[in-house]
Amino acid sequence: MPRTTYNKMAAIATGLxxxxxxxLPAAHADxxxxxxxxxxxxxxxxxxxxxxxxxxISQHLGRHIPGSPTIVAENVTGAGxxxxxxxxxxxxxxxxxxxxxxxxxxxxxxxxxxxxxRLDLDALEPVVAAPMGHVTAISTQAGIDDPAxxxxxxxxxxxxxxxxxxxxxxxxxxxxxxxxxxxxxGYGGRGDTRIAFERGELMINTQSTPAYLNSVQPLVDEGMxxxxxxxxxxxxxxxxxxxxxxxxxxxxxxxYEQIHGEMPSGTIWEAFKVTVPLVQNTRGTVWVHxxxxxxxxxxxxxxxxxxxxxxEFQEASASILEGYEIMxxxxxxxxxxxxxxxxxxxxxxxxxxxNERFGTEFN
Amino acid sequence: xxxAFVNAFWILLDPFRLLMLFSGVAIGIAVGILxxxxxxxxxxxxxxxxxxxxxxxxxxxxxGIAAAVPSADTFPSVLMGIPGSSGSQATIxxxxxxxRRGEAARALGAAFTASLIGGLIGALALSAVVPFARxxxxxxxxxxxxxxxxxxxxxIGVLSGNRPLKGMLAAVAGLAIGTVGGAPVAAEYRxxxxxxxxxxGLSLVIVALGLFxxxxxxxxxxxxxxxxxxxxxxxxGWMDGVRDTLRHKWLVIRHSVIGxxxxxIPGMGSSIIDWVNYGIVAQTSKDxxxxxxxxxxxxxxxxxxxxxxEGGVLMPTLLFGVPGSSAMAxxxxxxxIFGVQPGPQMLTRDLDLVxxxxxxLALANVFGTFICLLxxxxxxxxxxxxxxxxxxxxIVIVIVGAWQETRHWADLAFLLGFGLLGWLMKRSGMPRPxxxxxxxxxxxxxxxxxxxxxxxxxxxxxxxGVLTIGALAVALIVASVRLxxxxxxxxxxxxxxxxxxxxxx
Numbered sequence: 001m002p003r004t005t006y007n008k009m010a011a012i013a014t015g016l017x018x019x020x021x022x023x024l025p026a027a028h029a030d031x032x033x034x035x036x037x038x039x040x041x042x043x044x045x046x047x048x049x050x051x052x053x054x055x056x057i058s059q060h061l062g063r064h065i066p067g068s069p070t071i072v073a074e075n076v077t078g079a080g081x082x083x084x085x086x087x088x089x090x091x092x093x094x095x096x097x098x099x100x101x102x103x104x105x106x107x108x109x110x111x112x113x114x115x116x117x118r119l120d121l122d123a124l125e126p127v128v129a130a131p132m133g134h135v136t137a138i139s140t141q142a143g144i145d146d147p148a149x150x151x152x153x154x155x156x157x158x159x160x161x162x163x164x165x166x167x168x169x170x171x172x173x174x175x176x177x178x179x180x181x182x183x184x185x186g187y188g189g190r191g192d193t194r195i196a197f198e199r200g201e202l203m204i205n206t207q208s209t210p211a212y213l214n215s216v217q218p219l220v221d222e223g224m225x226x227x228x229x230x231x232x233x234x235x236x237x238x239x240x241x242x243x244x245x246x247x248x249x250x251x252x253x254x255x256y257e258q259i260h261g262e263m264p265s266g267t268i269w270e271a272f273k274v275t276v277p278l279v280q281n282t283r284g285t286v287w288v289h290x291x292x293x294x295x296x297x298x299x300x301x302x303x304x305x306x307x308x309x310x311x312e313f314q315e316a317s318a319s320i321l322e323g324y325e326i327m328x329x330x331x332x333x334x335x336x337x338x339x340x341x342x343x344x345x346x347x348x349x350x351x352x353x354x355n356e357r358f359g360t361e362f363n
Numbered sequence: 364x365x366x367a368f369v370n371a372f373w374i375l376l377d378p379f380r381l382l383m384l385f386s387g388v389a390i391g392i393a394v395g396i397l398x399x400x401x402x403x404x405x406x407x408x409x410x411x412x413x414x415x416x417x418x419x420x421x422x423x424x425x426x427g428i429a430a431a432v433p434s435a436d437t438f439p440s441v442l443m444g445i446p447g448s449s450g451s452q453a454t455i456x457x458x459x460x461x462x463r464r465g466e467a468a469r470a471l472g473a474a475f476t477a478s479l480i481g482g483l484i485g486a487l488a489l490s491a492v493v494p495f496a497r498x499x500x501x502x503x504x505x506x507x508x509x510x511x512x513x514x515x516x517x518x519i520g521v522l523s524g525n526r527p528l529k530g531m532l533a534a535v536a537g538l539a540i541g542t543v544g545g546a547p548v549a550a551e552y553r554x555x556x557x558x559x560x561x562x563x564g565l566s567l568v569i570v571a572l573g574l575f576x577x578x579x580x581x582x583x584x585x586x587x588x589x590x591x592x593x594x595x596x597x598x599x600g601w602m603d604g605v606r607d608t609l610r611h612k613w614l615v616i617r618h619s620v621i622g623x624x625x626x627x628i629p630g631m632g633s634s635i636i637d638w639v640n641y642g643i644v645a646q647t648s649k650d651x652x653x654x655x656x657x658x659x660x661x662x663x664x665x666x667x668x669x670x671x672x673e674g675g676v677l678m679p680t681l682l683f684g685v686p687g688s689s690a691m692a693x694x695x696x697x698x699x700i701f702g703v704q705p706g707p708q709m710l711t712r713d714l715d716l717v718x719x720x721x722x723x724l725a726l727a728n729v730f731g732t733f734i735c736l737l738x739x740x741x742x743x744x745x746x747x748x749x750x751x752x753x754x755x756x757x758i759v760i761v762i763v764g765a766w767q768e769t770r771h772w773a774d775l776a777f778l779l780g781f782g783l784l785g786w787l788m789k790r791s792g793m794p795r796p797x798x799x800x801x802x803x804x805x806x807x808x809x810x811x812x813x814x815x816x817x818x819x820x821x822x823x824x825x826x827x828g829v830l831t832i833g834a835l836a837v838a839l840i841v842a843s844v845r846l847x848x849x850x851x852x853x854x855x856x857x858x859x860x861x862x863x864x865x866x867x868x
Contacts, residue, residue: 045689046407047696059414073411078769079562080545086559116552116559158818165550186505186548186814191685195629199501201818214704215684316414319702360550 032096032295033067039092040073040286041100043084049208051075053130053284054101056320060313061128065303071099080163081106082116089119094289096296099127101286104279109165111278111339112351115361125290125297126335128304129327130283130320133243134231135212136170136252139203140224147228147250148258150177159204160193161185165360168350169231169272169279170206173252175353176268177259183357198224206231209245210322229255234276236334238341245323270346277338283321285335304328368490371718374419375726383420384723387427388730392738394428394448395435398576398757399568399764401448402432402690410697418701418716423723425694430727432690433669434478434735441470441662442746443590443757445576449567449634450669452799453641455575456522457654457661464657465591467743472604473659474666475735477615480608481667482728484619485626485674490721492627492678493710500679503628506823509811510832511628512804515635517836518642519797520844529793537801538808540565547810548817560773567634569765569774570802573781576761578789581782583750590746601739607659614660615667618644622668626675626687633688635803636672637665638796646842673724681705681717 042054058073076084085106092098102110102119110119138144142153159174159181161167174181181204187193190207194215197205207216209230219225230243232251240253253272256264264272288300307313308328317326327334354360375381387409394405405428413421436447441458454474461470492499503511516534523530543554544564555561583590608615618640625636644664645654654661676687684705686692698705703713710717745753765778788795815823823829 045692046410047693049696049699052696052699055411055414059411075407076770078771079559082559082562083769083771116557116562156818182817184814184817186810186817189685191683192629195500195679195683195685196504199504201504210704211684320700354550358550 031067032293033065033069033299036067036069036097038062038065038069038071038096039098040071041084041088041092041098042073042075043077043081043088043100043106044075044103045077046075049132050101050103050106050284052320054286056317057101057128057284057286057307060310060316061303061307064306064310066299079116081109085110085117085119088287092289094291096288096292096300099286099288101284103284104132105163105165107285107335108168108275108279111342112165112347112354113363114165115363117363121287121336121339123290124287126327126332127286127288127300128308129285129332129335131233131280131324131327132283132322133209133233133245133280133324134170134206135209135216135243135246135249136173136204136206136228136231137197137212137216137220137225138205138228139197139200140226141200142203145226147226147255150179150228150255151259153179153203155203157181157204158184158202159206160187160196160202161358162187162189162193165354167206168354169275171353171357172268172272172275172350173229173231174204176252176256176264176272185358204228209243213245231276231280233280234273234338236337238273244325267345267349270343271349274338274342274346275350277334283324301329367714368718371715372722374715375423375719375722377419380417380420380423383416384423384427384727385730387424388431388727388734391428391431391727392435392731392734395432396438396447397764398439398443398445398447398761399572400767401436401450401568402429402688403693404767405432406690406693406697410693413697413700418698418703419719421697421701422694422716422720425697426720426723427727427730429673429690429694430482430670430724431731431734433666433673434475434482434728434731437471437474437478437666437735438738438742441474442467442743443576444579445757445761446571449571450637450672451665452571452575452634453637453665453796454662454669456641456796457656457658460655460657461659461662462590462743462746463592465746466603466657467591467746468601468739469604469607470657470659470662471739471743472601472736473607474604474662475601475732475739476605476608477663477667478670478735479728479732480612480615481619481622482670482673482732483725484616484667485623485671486721486725486728487674488620488623488671489674489677489724490718492623493682493717497682499624499627500629500683502828504826504828505811505814505818506826507828507832508628509808509815510829510836512808512811514832514836514839515639515800515804516808517839518639518646519800520840522638522642522645522796522800523794526792526794530797533788533793533795534797534801537798537803538805539801540570540798541802541805542809547806548813558773560769560771563769564806565777565802566768566774567803568768569777570781571799572761572765573778574785574788574795574799576757577778577782578786580754580757580761581786582789584754587749587751589749601736601743604659608663611660611663614644614663618664618668619671622671623675625668626672627678629679629683629685629687633672633676635800637669638800640664640668646839670728677720677724681709681720 040058042051044050055073058071062069062071076087088100109117110121142155144153161183193205196202229252230246230249232243233241235241240251253264308326351362390405394400406425409424432448433450436451437454439445439447440451440454441462444455444459446452458470519530519534544561545552552562622636644660676691679685679687680691686695765774768774
């Protein structure tokens with residue numbers, strides 16, 4: 001009897017110890033951020049899509065992280081996001097007290113190694129992200145009434161360029177079709193290309209899907225334009241997926257298959273598969289340095305999980321996410337997986353294309 | 364339509380929304396008075412508070428700021444010759460000489476009354492034009508926008524007085540300085556080397572503060588005494604200014620309309636509007652002898668256009684979701700937070716909100732003017748205080764204004780650099796406004812020229828819009844040259860005004 005008691009006691013003690021050790025990281029994580037202030041660098045000016053996402057996260061994430069740190073969003077602007085990104089890359093401690101909200105375009109710049117940008121995505125971990133699809137439309141002046149006739153389009157097929165790297169996914173899609181288009185750089189933003197498209201100055205126009213539905217769809221209804229394809233998404237196995245905001249619209253790879261009878265292949269297809277997951281997080285990716293203390297990483301992950309399950313956050317984020325699901329937890333793996341999958345040939349292909357067409361310089 | 368118009372008024376009368384509108388006006392006045400800070404800064408300050416606010420209250424807050432800034436930024440322009448924000452640079456030309464004559468209160472009274480009327484005309488135009496603004500906005504393609512930049516450059520002659528060569532030299536320098544940084548149509552960085560700060564080019568705020576604020580401060584300190592040279596007391600009070608503006612009512616209306624139209628053209632940027640209006644009024648007035656010396660019309664024209672333009676820049680912002688100015692980009696961001704997508708459908712889906720914006724614009728102009736008029740008497744007294752008492756405060760404010768641009772040490776270095784350049788120009792009698800105009804238009808001219816060529820090869824030269832605007836620019840230049848030959852009087856006057864400023868030790 002005493003023995004059993006002893007065993008029981010031992011079991012209870014072991015249980016307690018085990019329990020405590022299980023509790024331990026959480027307790028640590030709790031300590032880690034207690035009373036701290038996290039700085040969220042947003043390398044763009046206030047008011048844009050990426051900024052809005054970064055501020056949404058800053059507003060809600062803090063109270064869900066164990067220890068309830070305060071998150072302060074700070075716009076570190078300049079040089080198209082380079083100044084803020086470089087500050088994050090080189091001048092902050094890797095202690096989990098600094099986060100950065102990047103746009104998909106910035107991710108792509110870092111990935112391709114744009115000149116002047118010293119951000120190494122391999123050394124970072126995504127914390128939470130918001131995707132955003134894109135739709136390409138063509139003016140009816142091109143004289144076609146079915147997307148499948150794309151290659152017979154007539155006239156100067158002008159495509160407005162705001163920032164070539166930022167539009168890479170739409171350019172890669174056009175290259176995939178081997179369409180003979182004329183790129184016109186210099187537009188201030190996608191909104192400006194939308195006006196130029198309505199004016200008849202531009203024949204091909206790519207917008208984010210919500211902007212398409214909101215401002216290009218009316219032109220389609222008036223018979224001035226026709227949607228060609230959605231860029232779509234790429235699933236874990238590298239297969240095209242419909243854009244959840246326009247599930248009935250054909251995606252670019254599907255249209256290619258319809259025209260050529262087979263799926264696209266070769267370097268350009270690889271380039272498409274790399275570009276799309278990286279850039280379609282246009283709305284924003286929150287990054288943290290990969291080598292922050294484990295308890296800090298655990299606390300951040302825990303905080304994100306609690307945040308996305310919080311009805312208050314869901315309500316606040318609905319209008320900002322514009323029909324897309326927030327990306328968190330294991331789904332974030334896609335972002336890094338697509339970068340790891342990129343072969344040197346694909347990288348060279350993308351850099352050469354940007355360099356030849358637009359003179360973009362890389363490191 | 365009329366239903367929504369009346370309905371929106373009641374929506375805005377809700378106490379909380381009115382409070383927000385008032386807060387916006389108060390913030391707008393504060394950032395407007397501080398040199399270098401503008402509507403963009405004010406809106407960025409309140410952005411975090413918008414989450415969780417209802418759309419009407421949030422929009423009232425933001426529009427309150429946007430509408431009050433162009434009224435309040437007149438204070439530093441008139442009182443100290445320092446641009447209060449990029450919208451009131453041209454007000455310096457005549458407002459500051461008035462203040463130095465001891466007529467600060469009168470200049471302010473005239474400016475605020477013009478601002479009020481201009482702002483109301485802007486709101487009225489926005490409500491009247493909203494259904495028809497699309498053709499206007501769509502009429503300006505890249506080639507037409509390029510010609511508009513040339514038209515802007517052609518007013519340089521007017522701003523150079525009888526020193527056209529020096530004026531052109533300054534303008535060319537401005538064009539060159541404007542090429543620093545990322546090229547508008549190529550992935551190329553000019554004169555930037557590895558210095559990332561220069562990738563975005565130089566900031567307009569820093570260039571303007573350096574050129575106008577520092578030289579003025581230095582010279583005032585060197586001279587000693589107060590800003591106002593003749594202590595006439597406040598006898599020439601603000602009521603005189605109000606009467607001035609009412610007497611020139613057609614001028615106010617004309618320039619308000621010009622302000623609305625230029626504001627409505629996306630891609631031109633609103634910082635050129637006050638200069639264009641100053642150029643026009645100085646060019647078209649019969650008696651032009653007093654411009655640059657303290658002619659009240661030189662205050663009324665840019666100030667009415669300046670407030671009216673907010674109605675104009677809202678047109679592309681609301682109808683196309685294309686920000687008409689950087690502050691409007693912030694408004695677009697805010698609309699997104701409220702789940703409102705700007706665009707043509709706003710007129711059907713969110714008509715209430717559109718009219719709340721218009722009412723906010725109108726009411727904010729009324730509140731803003733009222734507060735500014737109340738403030739103008741005590742603030743105008745500053746011009747009679749010995750300058751060395753206020754200089755330290757002004758210097759701090761100017762430095763903070765420059766520093767908030769990117770909070771990079773180079774902000775301050777370039778502020779000093781342009782301060783030195785401005786002082787040298789002032790000493791050597793080289794007009795500074797042309798440099799600023801060249802700087803503002805440099806990137807735009809290059810961008811639209813290349814875009815026109817890329818889009819149409821050389822065919823763009825024959826477009827009717829291009830030919831019309833081109834003819835206008837040529838006419839403006841020819842007229843200014845011929846009128847100048849006939850009446851050298853005005854030129855002398857400007858020279859006298861400038862040397863007036865400069866010769867006093």
